[in-house]
Each structure stands twice: as C-alpha cells, then as structure tokens.
C-alpha cells in the first residue's frame with residue numbers, strides 16, 4: 125500500500141524500568157518512628173505526668189498483646205470498621221452521583237451552590253444530639269454522621285473534577301457524537317477520577333474520626349465505646365492500647381487508598397511522573 | 403446538488419461580559435463531494451471558529467451551514483474533526499487502540515468490524531505496533547497520526563482538519579502531508595484542511611480558500627490545477643506551483659493589510 129511508504133513505522137517505547145529508590149528516604153521514616161517510640165517509653169517513666177495516667181509504651185504494647193487474644197477487641201473492631209465502611213460507601217456513592225448530576229446540568233449547579241456552601245461547614249459532631257433523637261443509639265446513627273460528613277468531601281471534589289474537563293476532549297467527544305452516558309463514562313468520569321480519589325481519602329479519614337466519636341459519645345458498641353469504658357474504669361493502659369488500635373486503623377486506611385489510587389490512575393500525570401521521573 | 407458542504411452568509415460573534423468579538427464577518431462558499439479544499443488565513447482570522455461552526459460545535463450568529471443539503475444544528479453524523487490541539491484531543495486514560503475504537507463503539511458497530519477498522523487505520527498511518535501504547539508514551543508526530551487514524555477509522559463523509567501539522571518538524575510534516583493526500587485519494591473523503599502555511603495549502607489542496615483578517619470573509623478562491631499525483635520535491639519545484647503560491651501569498655498579504663477584496667482575485 126502506498127500509504128505505508130509515506131510514514132516511518134512507529135513503535136511504542138517500552139515502559140521505563142522502575143527506578144530503584146535511594147537508601148536515605150527508606151531509613152528516614154524509621155528513624156522518626158524509633159524516636160517517637162523512645163519518647164513514648166521514656167517520658168512516662170520520668171514522672172512528669174502524675175500517677176498512672178500515662179503508661180510507658182512497653183506496657184501499652186504488652187496490654188495490646190493481651191487484648192489481641194480477646195475476642196471482645198476483635199468484635200468491637202469489626203463493629204467500628206463496619207460503621208466506617210457502610211457510611212463511607214454510601215457517602216462516596218451519593219457524592220459521586222449527585223456531583224456528576226450537578227456538574228452536568230449548569231442550572232442545578234447555580235441552584236445548589238449556595239446550599240452547598242451553607243451545609244458543608246456544619247461540623248458533623250454538632251449533629252450528634254439531633255441524630256440520636258431521630259435514629260436512636262444504634263450503629264445507624266454513626267453511619268448517618270459519616271454519610272453527612274463524607275458526602276460533602278466527595279461532592280466538592282467531584283464538582284472540581286467535572287469542571288476540570290479539557291474543552292478539546294469535550295469537543296472531541298461531542299463531534300464523534302458520544303451519547304450522554306458515553307461522555308460520562310469515557311470522558312467525565314476518568315477526568316474526575318483523581319478528584320474522586322482525593323475526596324474518598326478525605327472522607328475515609330473523616331469517617332474514621334466520626335465512627336470513633338460516635339461510639340465515644342453515643343455509646344454504640346465498638347472501639348470508641350471500649351475506650352470510654354476503659355477510661356471510666358481507670359484502666360489507662362488498656363485505654364491507650366485501644367487508642368493505638370485506632371491509630372493503626374487510620375494508617376491502614378490511608379496507605380490502602382494510596383495504593384488503590386496508584387493502581388487505578390496509572391495514566392495520570394501525577395502517577396506517571398513519580399514512576400518514571402528522575 | 404453535488405455540494406457536500408455549503409456555507410451561506412455565515413457570521414459568528416463571540417459575546418462575553420463586556421467583550422464583543424466579530425470573529426467571522428460574512429462567509430459564503432461550498433465544497434463539492436470528494437473535494438480537497440484548503441483554507442488559509444492569518445492567525446486569528448477565525449479559521450478554528452469556522453471549522454467549529456461546520457462541525458456543529460458552535461452555533462452561528464447568522465447564516466447557515468448545510469451538510470449534504472441538511473442544515474447543521476449539532477455535530478452531524480458522518481463527520482470527523484482533527485483538532486489543532488491533537489495532544490489534548492486524545493484521551494490519556496485510553497490506549498491508542500481504545501482511542502480509535504471509542505467513536506466506533508458510539509456508532510454501535512459490531513466488534514469484529516471495529517477491530518478491523520482500528521487495525522487497518524493504524525496500519526495506514528504506520529503505527530501498527532503502537533496500538534497498546536498510551537498516547538502520552540508517543541511523540542507529537544505519532545500522536546497526530548493517531549488522531550488522523552481515529553478520524554479515518556470513523557469512515558466519515560467529511561473530514562475537517564485544523565492546522566494538524568503546526569507543531570511537528572519539517573520531515574514529519576512532509577510525511578504526514580503525503581499521508582493525508584494518499585488517504586484522501588484512496589478513500590475519496592470530502593476534506594477541509596485549515597492551515598496558515600501557503601505551500602502546504604497549495605501542495606495539498608485541489609482548491610485554496612483565502613480568508614481575510616477578522617471579521618472574516620473569503621478573499622480569494624484559487625483552483626489548484628496541479629496533477630493529482632504529487633511529490634514533495636518535483637511538485638513543489640514546478641512553475642505552476644510557484645504561480646499558485648504567489649497568488650495565494652498575495653491574497654494573504656492583502657488579508658494582513660486588512661483589505662476586504664483581493665487584487666489577485668480579479
């Protein structure tokens with residue numbers, strides 16, 4: 125074919141080999157952790173803080189080891205994670221659906237802008253009394269709090285994301301007569317996805333805070349309630365062991381979502397750059 | 403009626419808060435079925451605006467655009483556009499194959515036919531091996547060829563191209579010019595090619611429309627009587643080429659000087 129002569133055949137370059145990381149950044153965080161652990165061990169032993177209020181790290185860890193063999197801890201953890209997960213899923217789904225709808229229809233955007241700006245800053249915690257009145261003290265109350273707080277985080281990010289559509293990509297989709305669904309699925313959604321992930325990460329941390337807060341304040345079974353019980357019965361070591369559990373949970377949530385983000389957004393400039401740049 | 407594209411009294415005014423730009427004054431022309439027409443004009447002449455009106459992406463302020471006799475009110479079927487900003491027109495989250503395949507899926511073509519069209523079009527632009535790469539892993543010239551392959555695979559009746567080679571090096575540009583011409587000759591697609599490069603317009607087109615500066619009108623309509631079989635070296639060195647080039651050049655000079663009618667057209 126004559127056409128073939130006209131151009132040089134092109135080959136896709138192979139993906140760049142993953143660059144080995146320098147040794148320093150690997151060690152630096154460890155140093156920080158060791159220093160913090162040392163402080164947590166030594167400060168309580170100096171007697172700066174009165175009595176047993178602040179147990180040294182080693183006894184907190186020992187207590188945590190004991191608790192790990194106890195089904196009660198795992199059950200409480202399961203409940204907390206369930207509240208967190210259910211609330212987060214509902215918040216994300218609602219935030220994405222409403223966000224895309226509002227983003228697609230300019231009139232909706234104009235109508236809702238002021239409402240969003242008013243409702244968004246209300247701290248969820250301020251709603252706890254109202255939520256107890258309406259939903260009682262079951263785990264639903266925690267879920268409602270999480271949905272409320274998480275929804276705004278996701279919604280606002282999705283709105284940013286939908287606005288970020290490249291006008292040329294948009295015109296391309298229009299000129300090739302993409303259906304509304306085709307545009308949402310193949311253009312709007314991928315553009316908004318990095319923003320959605322940011323929203324999910326923000327919502328996930330807020331959701332964890334609220335899951336624990338709800339249990340602490342409302343008394344719904346879960347880690348928060350165990351902490352509250354441990355505190356009122358003077359079991360400070362147990363209390364700190366439980367606090368440590370919530371910390372670990374927070375770290376797991378955050379790193380989990382970061383990995384998921386990297387896996388899904390391989391094409392995105394922010395991920396591309398950090399994978400192959402020098 | 404053999405006119406594929408016909409533009410009647412087109413006028414486009416951009417109106418935004420406190421700013422009013424009359425991009426297109428009054429444009430009337432038509433392009434026959436299967437014709438290759440080039441549109442040249444100085445920067446800011448409203449070439450992109452004209453193309454967007456033809457593509458149904460912009461609503462004209464006055465006048466109308468007919469495609470095969472049917473008024474254009476939105477993006478019409480059977481039309482493909484290669485945008486000036488080709489890099490941004492490819493979806494970075496899709497591979498090259500998927501980028502070409504998406505419009506075909508929207509056309510609801512069966513799987514087997516889509517696969518054939520994608521493979522054929524990639525072969526035609528010399529990118530048979532690049533199907534599984536992502537657009538951002540390719541060079542600028544390769545990305546432009548992907549955008550062309552996508553347009554060709556769509557099997558349009560009308561192909562609009564907006565300064566598609568403005569950002570590639572001279573050698574790639576020459577290759578792509580020959581590619582577009584041979585695609586046109588083998589497929590017979592009515593093609594409107596916007597450029598600000600006079601040589602390119604004369605080399606590619608069967609006809610060159612010279613636009614004035616904004617507010618735009620058609621200054622000159624130059625039939626290009628060069629033989630259909632063209633060659634980068636020999637075609638460009640003929641005296642006929644030089645004459646046509648001079649005529650278009652003079653038209654552009656008039657356009658830059660802000661004249662509304664061209665002496666060369668008389």
Ligand SMILES: Nc1ncnc2c1ncn2[C@@H]1O[C@H](COP(=O)(O)OP(=O)(O)OP(=O)(O)O)[C@@H](O)[C@H]1O
Pocket residue numbers: 416417418423424425443444445446447448449450451452486598616
């Ligand atoms: N969206 C817009 N809003 C307002 N004015 C616009 C818009 N797009 C283009 N214009 C104006 O219309 C005129 C023509 O622009 P256009 O992009 O069509 O020119 P062009 O011939 O394609 O130029 P170039 O060769 O540089 O691509 C310019 O004066 C520009 O400022």
Ligand SMILES: [Mg+2]
Pocket residue numbers: 449450451486564565
């Ligand atoms: Mg332009």
